[in-house]
Amino acid sequence: MQSTIKLIPFAAALACAATASAQQVVKIGHVAPISGPSAHLGKDMENAARMAIDELGAKGYAINGQKVTLQLVAEDDGADPKQGTAVAQKLVDAHVNGVIGHLNSGTSIPASKIYNDAGIVQISPATTAPRYTRQGFPGAFRTVASDAKLGSTLSKYAIETLKVKNIAVIDDRSTYGQGVADEFVKGTKKPGVKVVGREFTSATATDYTAILTSIKAKKPDLIFFGGMDSVAGPMLKQLKALGINAYFMGGDGMCTNALARLAGDGLVDGKVYCAEAGGVKGPQEKAMDDFRARYKKKFNQDVQLYAPYVYDSVMMMATAMQNAKSADPAKYLPALKAIKYEGVTGTVQFDQYGDIKDGALTLFTYKGGQRTRLDVIR
Template structure:
């Protein structure tokens, strides 16, 4: 072998050694009744990965190629833990997910045991960050912040005196309904009925008939848009004039399609765990424009948060000069990342500092912002 060829091979080997593939996983319900929300989350991660690769990210002197690994947990806790173990075995560098509290909480123990950072773009149950896992983070407000705000708003702004509560018995629905009830009672409301369903139900006539007799001013639903749509149609059929309130999972751009002619202007009041102040509106508008150009449709709900979660993981890696989870995790805990949804910064538990909430209603079939509240 000539010296020239040997030198060329050595240079090529050195160049190759300076390149690294880093896998960031995203997990959510890609099948089932809320697959559209899971796909929205996946699309946000993909946008971030594509941008990071386009800008030519370098970490610790190595050219990084980010790869997205998407997994479907189908909104099922058992499948969520199976997927989590698969990702641990794959040795992914970070996880954006899971989407729902009921899947995020059981999966979080598996990521914690493996030391893999996890940022949920949608799980709001307070229990997620109360387990003492230093790998668990979220980029949205928790149920205590969101439910409490809705409960207070129902009484103080909507002047509701009598309120009925329905929850779908999932970790998300139950947790949100409990926090709403606390907030509403604290503000002086009377809870006239508490009813239970499940996250697969679409027939609420029996529950709503019982509730109608109580003449509530507001019905609060701790559940998903896939249930809220039929519920609104059945409320109209039964002549129930009460407002329907709920959290981020009913506050989607799909709700008008799911509810059909059951969606009456200003009847729904919902809150999204996130939002931007007027100063951040341009960044969010720019993201929404780029998202529509990339995918051909509007953001459903969580794409900006999964995008920010991905960028936050990458930012922590850059600051740590390492993609090794145990090396960049301390930097993630102290991060101050300027994202499209606002500044991402975590408290000691992994909850968002200064979490924002956005209150919405629907007018002429379009989700319309009422106001942004910072907790």
Template sequence: MFAKKLLPLTVAAAFTLIGGTAVAQEVVVKLGHVSPTSGPIAHLGKDMENSARMAIEDLNKAGITIGGKKAKFELLAEDDASDPKQGTAAAQKLVDANIAGVIGHLNSGTSIPASKIYYDAGIVQISPASTNPAYTKQGYNTTFRVVANDGQLGGTLGKYAVNELKGKEVAVLDDRTAYGQGVAEEFAKSVAAAGGKVVSRQYTTDRATDFQAVLTSVKSTNPQVVFFGGMDAVAGPMLRQMKQLGINANFMGGDGLCTSSLARLAGDAIGEGKVVCAEAGGVVGEEKKGMEAFRAKYKARFNADVQLYAPYVYDSIMVMVEAMKKADSIDPAKYGPELFKINYPGVTGNIAFDQYGDIKNGALTLYTYKAGERTELSTIR
């Protein structure tokens, strides 16, 4: 059961006096957002926070009524710096601020420990980015995500490596984070299932910049494919050093490195069609128009291109508020159960959740890089 969360008057409603009688005029809805806006992947965290602010602006323009009162939405944004300790501190700060719900975190390594804090407080959490399967398998009915998990990501990439890239022998590296390790392990399992072989298994960290030792070891095994479980801030320099060492293998990774910034970070080491990655989401057909419109709107608002997770943040906020509207309440104990019944046409495609809070029929989009630009290969459900 969702814990009953008591909202103070500052959150529940604002009042005015009419004829000496207190009349409720609006309900103030505080929504939390947590992402790494400092550290090596701050560009991704800022991308997320920008989108959250745009969603709040759009909601306030829409004139939404909840519980018979006009809803005024406010965003409380926190930086977790991709650090679990800072992530849990941010989560507690938001709980203490009496938020009605939270969107975040980016990294599985911060989302997972923070999720207990939100659950204990009875606050709904929707992650727009965390893909480790363990995140939704803790028995918390307050925990949701709008992207496919590592099993789907790593599994799809593993099959693609063997069947399409003819990678019978692959090297697998990860950054030892919950995300990086999780997606790398799923990739390795899928490679084996497809008839390939992992010939080198190496590790680094999410703050590393020198990969000479691990890449020299990788080179000695002569793999056709090198897979990295981690983020673009590490993958870019890794690609540069692979080129310096003469490693000509295809390079693969999950959504953490599948960004518009990877080509800039990798320079000419990005190659032409050399890198293949998967984003945990994607749209096809008529749905593409909505995504294109979102990207254009985002660029007009912030004078910057979408990096990666912005559309999923936007949808996370919109689907949370849709549940509030259906429950006619901002109380997580009342609107939380509505999320398990929701069917929402979002920018990123249709959103519905299973009994664990995982998105149903989650899409995956495969990309490569040509002429320094991320180029779509295909979308798979």
């Protein structure tokens, strides 16, 4: 029996295919430093974004009843503001439906204006400078606590728990490093507590002998460092070589498992303290442990730092699109503002600025070369 085949005119077929493609592909941009000293953190972030996209696709992700393909458009900003704005414009030109990133405040803040001007929603899983969400951009969000909370929490712990009196401060002159150091200093304005020195280096420096020698003469009980683990690690080695026995403290940029490798024998048990924006405890720990296990199985490596917050950021953006029944940023933005999302990092809601409500911080120290949790504080 001969079947009858109905032919569709070629032009009409092309038009149908183009329409279907436009309906089916939703582009999610991701930006982090995949090159340079912080590349291990940036790759950690990109991996998590890809993991979220893959899991959503495997479940048959749909918007308004129509299955769509989520496409990750990943870019490298090299932790450089100029490169960051260039790739931000590249994502705008690619007509992405939303952006997850950037890592560094110094790249995220200038890039945020480009996304805002183009009407694109940005969720940063790592930007902690308070200024990021105080620019009046309605589509800028973050899923971690800001430096204001991190700095005040660390200064309180240094003074009340470690009982330090004389404090030296070093930062890497980046927007993040200087910002978190400034917030820490604000919290040290207590009776009997003195900042005995304020020095700075750069994110690419390798020799800190001059500033550490200057600090040594001032006999600090604690040195606070504002910057990333790629500088904190070598600095700890040089502190030991110079015989400086002060506590060493810093923010989430240095609060990584990689710090032990980077610091080597400069990482002395019970002398290094840091805080990570975010953290869970109690029943929520199982969800985080499950995520870490899935991540390790997929990429054959452990989570570095920001991966859980990237994963939740992608999932929240995808959920907001479903709630709004649209991937158009103008249409799903109100849904994102109103969202209450139960993620691997806990319950995430945003305030009127786009900051996470009741953001958690996790305090850590290092013992036996391992990062060890002290407490989760909200």
